[in-house]
Amino acid sequence: MNSRLSDAFRAFAVPECRETSPLYCCLTEEIATDAEVLEIASQSRDGQPVPNLLFATVQxxxxxxxxxxxxxxxxxxxxEPKDPSDAFPLFKDFVLAHQNEIIELLRTRLVQTNEVxxxxxxxxxxxxxxxxxxxQPLALLEIGCSAGLNLLWDRYRYTYDDSGKxxxxxxxPTLITSEFLGKPSAGLEDSLPYVTHRIGVDLHPIDVSIPSEVDWLRALIWPEQHERRQLLETAIRQQQAINLDLRTGDxxxxxxxxxxxxxxxxxxxIFHTHVANQISLEQGNAFLETIRELARQRDLLHLYNNLPDAHLRLQVFHKGILTRQTLAxxxxHGRWLEWLA
Structure with a gap:
């Protein structure tokens, strides 16, 4: 049995989905001890979060x-879904019955959850x-953009408490609800910027005009999370009315x-979230050095996480001076943030 992959599934169960997807939590614990399902799951591309990818292909x-x-x-x-603790035998039966189709998806698809x-x-x-x-005008450049929905962060409405503000x-038309754990950040009520460019780069950008591509985005959302799916649908409709520049590339x-x-x-x-965990430490360090080289030629800001940890971090390069901050x-999934800056 693939012990490394087994450990990855156990790690996914806690804390990833224990509270947010009872079905995936139950399935994950069973998959972690099943050699046949793990062997099929091992056909995923290198660098992909295998539990997410397997569950998306099945759904x-x-x-x-x-x-x-x-x-x-x-x-x-x-x-009215049944008790998830009884689901694994049928899950395994489905995986074995559709083994060829699942392996093809594991080898060709990517985890590109466009979490609005x-x-x-x-x-x-x-x-x-x-x-x-x-x-001044902004030029947004997102790495790992999926369908580019997060390039529209300035085009959405937000609430962070029960005040209705x-x-x-x-x-x-897209309302996003979240909450601050503690004090909110400064600047929430500042004037929105004017954006001149919205460029998204992805190894496989998702074209929301293609139904099967939208189906893949839906499949990446966990079954019980209806609100996430509804938010995705609203944002897709808004994106379809805006001309985004989505590129294929690294x-x-x-x-x-x-x-x-x-x-x-x-x-x-330049920004990217929940993407840098799919590249090596060496690649991440090389990228940060390239950002520093770019900043010798122009002002820029770099917003990111997973380099090296999950905190949301900021690099500001202004007139050649670098300011680093851990923001939050x-x-x-964006349900809350604890502001640290």
Missing amino acids: YLLVANPVHPLVEYYATCTA RRCACLYPAFMYALRHFAP IYGDRES GFADICSFAAEIPTDSLLC NTDG
Whole structure:
């Protein structure tokens, strides 16, 4: 049995999904001890979070053809799912019965969860970061953009408590709810910036005009999390009305070529969340050095996490001077943030 992969599934169960997906938590604990399912899961691409990818492939196939009895345990397929603690035998049966299709998806698909609620962390982070500069146009460059929905962080509405106070674009059809654990950040009520460029780079950018691509985005959301799916649908409709510039490429390796397209009269804002965990430490360090080289030529800000830890961090390069700050501790799905700056 693949002990490394078994440990990865156990780690996924706690704390990843114990409180937010009872089905995935139960399945994960069983998968961790099942050699046959682990062998199939091991066909995933290097660097991918295997539990997320396996669960997405199964849900993608199950929702597309909901005839297997496993559907009775999935909240995406039934209004009253059965007790998840009994689901594994049917889950394994489905995986073995669809082994070839699952392996093909594991080898070709990527975990590209375009978690729109993460913008509830991006919005205060950007508004705070922009206080380091005089007002000016922004050029947004996101690495690992998926469908580019988070490139629209300034086009969404936000609430952070029960007061009903709205931040961001108050006319936006997309409302994102979150909360601050403790004191909120500065800059929430500052004027929204003017954005000249919205460029997203991904190894496989998702085109939301293609139904199967949208189905994959839906499959990446855990079955019980209906609110996440509803937020995704609203943001997709809003994205379809905006011309985003989504590119195929390795944003970490080729950042200079993308940055070179952006005029210096726009402030370059490079950001990425929950992506850098898929590259090596050496690649991450090389990327940070490249950012420093870019900053010798122009002002820029770099907003990110997973380099080296999950905290949301900021690098501000202004007139050749680097300011580093740890901004926030955040929930991976954007449900809360603890402001630290």
